[in-house]
Amino acid sequence: MEKSRRDFLKITGGVAAGFVLAGCRQEQEKVVEERKAHIPKSPVRIAGVSFLTGVAASPFGIPGDNTFRMLVDIINQQGGILGRKIEFLSKDEAGGVDTQVKLARKLILDDRVDVILGYISSGDCEAVLPLSDELGGLIVAYDCGTHKLMEGSSSPYSFPKYKLGFRSAAHLSIDNIGLALMIKKHFPNIKAIAGINPDYAWGRDSWAVFEAAIKKLMPNIEVVGTWWPPLFTTDYTAHISALIGAEPDIVHTSFWGGDAVTFTKQALGLGLFSKMRVAYSRGEPIPQEIGRDFPEGQIIGCAGPHYFLYPPPDKWPLNKWFVEEYSKRYGKYPTYPCYHAYQALYSYKAAVEKAGSIVGGWPTVEEVAKMMSGLSIQTPSGHLSIMENHDGVEDVVVGITKLTPKYPFPILDPIEVFPAHMVNPPVGIRTIDWINSWEV
Amino acid sequence: MQWFIYVLNGLYFTAFIFLISLGLNIILGVMGILNLAHGSLYAIGAFMAAWVIITLSGLKGVPVPLLYISLISGALLAGFVGLIIERVLIRPMYGRALEYQLLITFGALLLFEDLIKLVWGGEAYYASQPFDILGKIQILGNAYPLYFLLVILVTLIVGSAVWVFITKTKMGIMLRALSLDREMATALGLEIDKLSTIAFVLGAALAGLAGSLIAPTTPVLLGFGMEPLILAFIVVVIGGLGSLKGAFIGSVIVGQIRSIGIVVFPEIELAILFLIAAVILVVKPEGLFGR
Structure with a gap:
C-alpha cells in the first residue's frame, strides 16, 4: 500500500513527538528520582500531645488522640507523606504547663520529632508555642481556644508572632x-x-x-x-x-x-x-x-x-467518609476535637507535600512553615485557611x-x-x- | 419562695461538707493528727462508688435499690485504706513533732493520687444513674432533685449515729477520753492503739461516704479530693479543732454562707469563706467550739 505525503508527515511527526515526550518523561523521572534521593528512608516522626488522663481526656484528649491514630494508619496505608511512613508518638498533656514545656523540649531536642501537633489547654499552647522559634521545631496547636495566642497587645499588631508556631483551627x-x-x-x-x-x-x-x-x-x-x-x-x-x-x-x-x-x-x-x-x-x-x-x-x-x-454527608463526601471511619473504629460520632485533629495532621501533610514539590526533596521546617502560612485545605468540615498570622480561620x-x-x-x-x-x-x-x- | 431553695442548696452543701469535716475532726480530735490525705480518702470513696455503679448498671437485671446500697462500697474501701494508712504510716509517727505527721500525710496524698490513677486510670467516671433515676420533685413551686434530699437525709442519719456512738457508747466515751488527755487515758489502761485505729478508720469511712454520695452528681476525676479538703479545713477553722458540734455548726455556716453568697456576692464566692475563716482565726483562734 502506497503512503501519501500526508501519511508520511503523520508518521514522522508522531515519531518526533514521541521522542520529545519520551525525553520529557525521562527528565521527569530524573527529577523524581533526584527528589526521592533527598527524601529520608526513615519514618517522619509526629508527636501528638492531648490530654490522655484527667478531666479533659474523655471529652477532648482521647477523641483527638484517637483521630490522630486513625488518620496516621490511613495515611501510612496510602504510602505516608512523600513516601515516608509516619511514626506517631502519642503523649499526655496532663501535668500542667511546666511538664508540657519540658515534654516539648524533649520531643524537639531529644526525640527529634518533625512536628508537634498538640494542646487542648490554652495555657499549654501559650507556654509551649514560644519554644518553636527558640528550639527550631515546628509546633502546630490543634485545639486550644484562646484568642490571644497569636494576637499582639494592641491593634494593629505585627505578625506572625512565631515563625514556626501555628494553630490549625479558629479560636474561641x-x-x-x-x-x-x-x-x-x-x-x-x-x-x-x-x-x-x-x-x-x-x-x-x-x-x-x-x-x-x-x-x-x-x-x-x-x-x-x-x-x-x-x-x-x-x-x-x-x-x-x-x-x-x-x-x-x-x-x-x-x-x-x-x-x-x-x-x-x-x-x-x-x-x-x-x-x-x-x-x-x-x-x-x-x-x-x-x-x-x-x-x-x-x-x-x-x-x-x-x-x-x-x-451534609450526601453533599460533602469527605465528612461522610470521616464520620463513617471514626464511628466504625470508636463506636461514637466524631466531635469537634476529632475534626481539629484532622485539620492539624492534614495541614502539616499538605504543607510538606507542597514544599516538597518545590524544593525537590524533604523540606526543612522553615520551608514547611512557609507553606503553612496562607495554606488552604479541604477538610471534613469544609475549608480551613491558615492565615499570615499563623492562626486558623473557619x-x-x-x-x-x-x-x-x-x-x-x-x-x-x-x-x-x-x-x-x-x-x-x-x-x-x-x-x-x-x-x-x-x-x- | 426562691429563698427556700437557696437554704435547701445550703443544706445540701452542708451535708456533703459535714461528712468530710466530721471525719477530719474525729481523727484530729482523738489522735491529734492533721490528716492531709483526708481528701484522697474522699476521692477513693468516690472512685469506688462510681466504678461499682457503672459496673452494676452494665449488668442486666440488677435491681435499682442495689445501686443505692452500692454507695456504701466507697465508705468501706476508704475505711479499709484508712486502716492501712494508720497501721503503716501514722502509727510510727505518734509522739513525733507535728511536722512529721504533716509530711507523712502530705506524702500519702501524693501517693494516693498516683495510686488512684493506677487503679482507675486517668479518665473521668460518670455514674449518674442514682441521681437520674430519682428525678426531681416540686417544692413550693420550685423543682428540686430528689437525690439531693436523699444526701441530706443520709447525712442526718449518719451524723446522728456518730453522735450517739461518741456520746453514748463505751467505745465512744473511751475515744473522748483519749481526745481529752492521751497520757491519762494511757495511764488508765485504755488500748490506745486500738482506739486510734478505730478513730482513723471511722474518719476515713466518713470521708469515703461523702465521696460515694457525691459521685452520682458529678463526674469523678483525678484531683477530686483537693476542693473538699480545703473546704473541710475552713469548717474545722470555723467550728473548732476536734469538736463534733463545731464540725456541724461550721458546716452549716459554710454551706449557708456559700449558698447565699453566690446569690448576693457572686464575684467573691470563694473569697467570702476564706474571709470568715480569717476573721475567726483573729477573733477566736480555737474556733467557735474548739478547746
Whole structure:
C-alpha cells in the first residue's frame, strides 16, 4: 500500500513527538528520582500531645488522640507523606504547663520529632508555642481556644508572632460571636442575658467576647448577672438557683467536659431549662455525652463548622467518609476535637507535600512553615485557611438542640452557618478591638 | 419562695461538707493528727462508688435499690485504706513533732493520687444513674432533685449515729477520753492503739461516704479530693479543732454562707469563706467550739 505525503508527515511527526515526550518523561523521572534521593528512608516522626488522663481526656484528649491514630494508619496505608511512613508518638498533656514545656523540649531536642501537633489547654499552647522559634521545631496547636495566642497587645499588631508556631483551627471568638449572631437571628426579642463561666482565663475570655458581641448586636439587652464558679466545681446548685432568681432569657456558658455535664444535670434537676435557654460555647460534644436527657431548645456552638451532620454527608463526601471511619473504629460520632485533629495532621501533610514539590526533596521546617502560612485545605468540615498570622480561620456552625428518634441524643436542628469573615477578626486586629469597631 | 431553695442548696452543701469535716475532726480530735490525705480518702470513696455503679448498671437485671446500697462500697474501701494508712504510716509517727505527721500525710496524698490513677486510670467516671433515676420533685413551686434530699437525709442519719456512738457508747466515751488527755487515758489502761485505729478508720469511712454520695452528681476525676479538703479545713477553722458540734455548726455556716453568697456576692464566692475563716482565726483562734 502506497503512503501519501500526508501519511508520511503523520508518521514522522508522531515519531518526533514521541521522542520529545519520551525525553520529557525521562527528565521527569530524573527529577523524581533526584527528589526521592533527598527524601529520608526513615519514618517522619509526629508527636501528638492531648490530654490522655484527667478531666479533659474523655471529652477532648482521647477523641483527638484517637483521630490522630486513625488518620496516621490511613495515611501510612496510602504510602505516608512523600513516601515516608509516619511514626506517631502519642503523649499526655496532663501535668500542667511546666511538664508540657519540658515534654516539648524533649520531643524537639531529644526525640527529634518533625512536628508537634498538640494542646487542648490554652495555657499549654501559650507556654509551649514560644519554644518553636527558640528550639527550631515546628509546633502546630490543634485545639486550644484562646484568642490571644497569636494576637499582639494592641491593634494593629505585627505578625506572625512565631515563625514556626501555628494553630490549625479558629479560636474561641467564632463560637462566642456565633452564639451572639444566633441569638439575634432566632431570639431577637429577648431582653436579659446572664453568664456562668469557669473562673479562669478560658471562662473570662469567652464571656468577654460574647458580651462585647451581643451588646453590639443587641444594644438594649441587659446583663442581669455573671457567675464565676471555680473549675471542677462539684455542686452548682447555688449558682443554678441564683440564675433562676435572676430571670435571664438566655444564659451563656463556656463550661466544658465534666463541668458542663455536672452543670447541665444539676440544672435539669432544679428546673432551669423550663425557665430559660442556655447558650453553650464549644458545646457540641455535650449532648452526645449526656444523651437523651440533654434538653431541647438549647443553643450550641460547634467550635467551627465541625458537626457530624454538617456539611451534609450526601453533599460533602469527605465528612461522610470521616464520620463513617471514626464511628466504625470508636463506636461514637466524631466531635469537634476529632475534626481539629484532622485539620492539624492534614495541614502539616499538605504543607510538606507542597514544599516538597518545590524544593525537590524533604523540606526543612522553615520551608514547611512557609507553606503553612496562607495554606488552604479541604477538610471534613469544609475549608480551613491558615492565615499570615499563623492562626486558623473557619466558618462556625451554631444550632439548636432537638430530639429525634434516629439518634440517642439531641441533634442540632436548625443549624446556622456563619461564614468566616463574620466571626473571625481580620489579621493584625485584636478580637475585642474588632468587635468594638462594628457598626451594626 | 426562691429563698427556700437557696437554704435547701445550703443544706445540701452542708451535708456533703459535714461528712468530710466530721471525719477530719474525729481523727484530729482523738489522735491529734492533721490528716492531709483526708481528701484522697474522699476521692477513693468516690472512685469506688462510681466504678461499682457503672459496673452494676452494665449488668442486666440488677435491681435499682442495689445501686443505692452500692454507695456504701466507697465508705468501706476508704475505711479499709484508712486502716492501712494508720497501721503503716501514722502509727510510727505518734509522739513525733507535728511536722512529721504533716509530711507523712502530705506524702500519702501524693501517693494516693498516683495510686488512684493506677487503679482507675486517668479518665473521668460518670455514674449518674442514682441521681437520674430519682428525678426531681416540686417544692413550693420550685423543682428540686430528689437525690439531693436523699444526701441530706443520709447525712442526718449518719451524723446522728456518730453522735450517739461518741456520746453514748463505751467505745465512744473511751475515744473522748483519749481526745481529752492521751497520757491519762494511757495511764488508765485504755488500748490506745486500738482506739486510734478505730478513730482513723471511722474518719476515713466518713470521708469515703461523702465521696460515694457525691459521685452520682458529678463526674469523678483525678484531683477530686483537693476542693473538699480545703473546704473541710475552713469548717474545722470555723467550728473548732476536734469538736463534733463545731464540725456541724461550721458546716452549716459554710454551706449557708456559700449558698447565699453566690446569690448576693457572686464575684467573691470563694473569697467570702476564706474571709470568715480569717476573721475567726483573729477573733477566736480555737474556733467557735474548739478547746
